[in-house]
Structures are given as structure tokens and as C-alpha cells.
Amino acid sequence: MNPRDLLAGLIAIDSVNPDLVPGGNGESAVADFCADWFRQHDFEVHRLERRAGRPSLVAVRKGTGGGRSLMLNGHIDTVGTAGYDGDPLKPEIRDGKMFGRGTFDMKGGIAAMMVAAAKATERPLRGDVIVACVADEEHGSFGTEEVLNTFTADAAIVTEPSHLEVTLAHKGFVWFDVEVEGRAAHGSRPELGVDAIVKAGHFLVALENLDLITEHHLLGRGTVHASLISGGEEASTYPSSCRITLERRTVPGETPDHVEAELQHILDHLTATVPDFTATLTRGLARDPFEADQDAEIVRTLIANLGAPPVIRAEPFWTDCALLDRAGIPCLLFGVDGAGAHAATEYVDLASLDRLTDVLTGTITDFCG
Known part of the structure; x- marks a missing residue:
């Protein structure tokens, strides 16, 4: 069982998320490939x-x-694969690296965990693997949510790329829409109009000056940015509305309710102090931040299998670790080295792929055995 060969097979299968790229191939073909491989093992x-058309696959080797x-x-x-430099579905090896879409994010992790699970269970273990x-981690993560409706475990490892460093925390995020109201009028009649875009400027300045005080020892502070803005209909008319979509990245200790109250406080202050300012706040998708217990058995077991003092890190992006943690499953993130997630050139360091497979194999054996 060679994770490099398995990874090459996975890369050759188009599994672009159709929620990101309309018409994307989705996960069916790669799920079929994985299912055949698991049945053979x-x-x-x-x-x-x-x-x-959007399957997730769960393979189980029951313990004794x-x-x-x-x-x-x-x-x-x-x-997506548009704009990729070269053939994104043709794995190519150069200088100890394998190139192709998904090599780093994250079919390398998939190949390693599949091979590790098969190797570790060649002899019976007491616990289930x-x-x-x-499916769908790149968009809404309904795949892990669906899995957790049926399956649970005493612990979990997410094999997102981490450069072989032990990742014990990551940020969450909350999306909001702010709808600033104005009053339409012809540009020649300013006494009748309220410029919603200009009023929105007050909010944007306040957003830039927002003091985020919660600080995490690995992640630092949260962040906020305005992602989208739209408003107005034509040059000669006062705009009747302006919509701002913003993203607030959160650290452990910050909740969606906390963030919503923080933003509503800004809007309430502007309503009280800026003439004709009116706005509504609507919460969209929210994902919790994640923090592992460094003393959890799964963390200690994986670190013991590293055979060297670990590098402990945190990630600014969100992962399915947060869903597993919310389901009561102690977990951490540990994956390959490489580069190019979402970029025009993507690769995995093949030595790290082999190393990840070995560490996972030992961790499975020790934890479940």
C-alpha cells in the first residue's frame, strides 16, 4: 500500500465542488473510487x-x-481548476513533490489516512477505525454534518494540510448583511433625498475603528472586513439603500451572539448620533472557532508518535474540526507539507505524505489497540 500511488489516482478524478463552480463534477466519482478501494481492503x-450527486463516504473496520x-x-x-498552471488532473512528480489540483488541499491527507487505516488494522484492534x-468542506461542510448525524467516535483527526505541525486551534467566522436605508430623490432635489451610500460610509469608518479585545494565545485577535457593497440605481438619483456584506473572523471565546451584539452596538450609536441614519443587521452563516485540549488522549498519542518535540500551531481558516468538537469528539488537525491551496500551482511534499502516513498508522494502533 503506497500513499503516493493512491494520491495519484485521487488527483486524476475531477471532484470540483459545484457549489463553488457551477457545473463542477462533485464528489460522486471520487467517492466511487474510494469505496472500491476500501472494499478491496x-x-x-x-x-x-x-x-x-454529493456523497460522503464512511469506511469502518470494527474492532474486537x-x-x-x-x-x-x-x-x-x-x-476549481480554471486558471491552473498545467493539467490539474494529471499528477506530475518533480523534485520530490507531486503537483495537481488537490494534492495539498487535501487529497494528500485523504490518501494518507486511507493507507494508514488499512495498515493499522492488518492486525485486529480493540477499537473501531x-x-x-x-463532501463540501470547501463550501458549507454539509458532508461532515451528515456524517455526524450517523457516526461518532471517541476521538478524531482531521488531515487538512498543516506542514506536519500539530494544529490545536483555528478561527471561526460569522457573515452579516447591513442594510442602510436612504430615501430616493432626483439629484437636483437634495432636500428630499437621503443618500444611503454616504450614510453607509459612517458604518464603514466605525467598522475600521472597531476595537477587538479578545486575544487568543495562538491565534491573536479576531478580524473584520467588508466583503461586498452594493447600492444605487443611476448617477442622477439619491440611493434608497446600500447593502454591505461583512465577515467577522472569531477566536475561541467569541460567539456569534457576541459578535452580533458588537455590531448592533455600532449601528445603535450611529442611529443616535448621525441624522437620518437607519440600518438593519442580518446574521448569515456562522461557524464556531475551535480549540483542542492539549492534554486530550488523542493529542498526546499523536505527539508521542511524532518522535520529536512537536510544533504547536493554529490556523486562521476554518475547518471541520469545529463540527467534530461541537459534537463532543476530541480532535486535532494534522496533515501534509506543501503549498498552493486554491492557487494556480499546487503540490504536496512527498516525504511529508509518507511521514503523515506513518504517524497516523502508529496513532491509530496505539489509540485503538
């Missing part, structure tokens, strides 16, 4: 497909009983 295979169960989790969807190859 004597795993139970469960296909979860609440959304047609009395041991701890471990879930390995990774996503099989990728971002569960391998979740999930």
Missing part, C-alpha cells in the same frame, strides 16, 4: 448522500471490542 462502506474508536476525517471536494471522506 475489507472495510465496511457506507455511502451518505442526502444531496443527490473494549477499545477506543477513532475517526479520520478529510474532504474529497476541491476548488472510522474513515470519513466527506
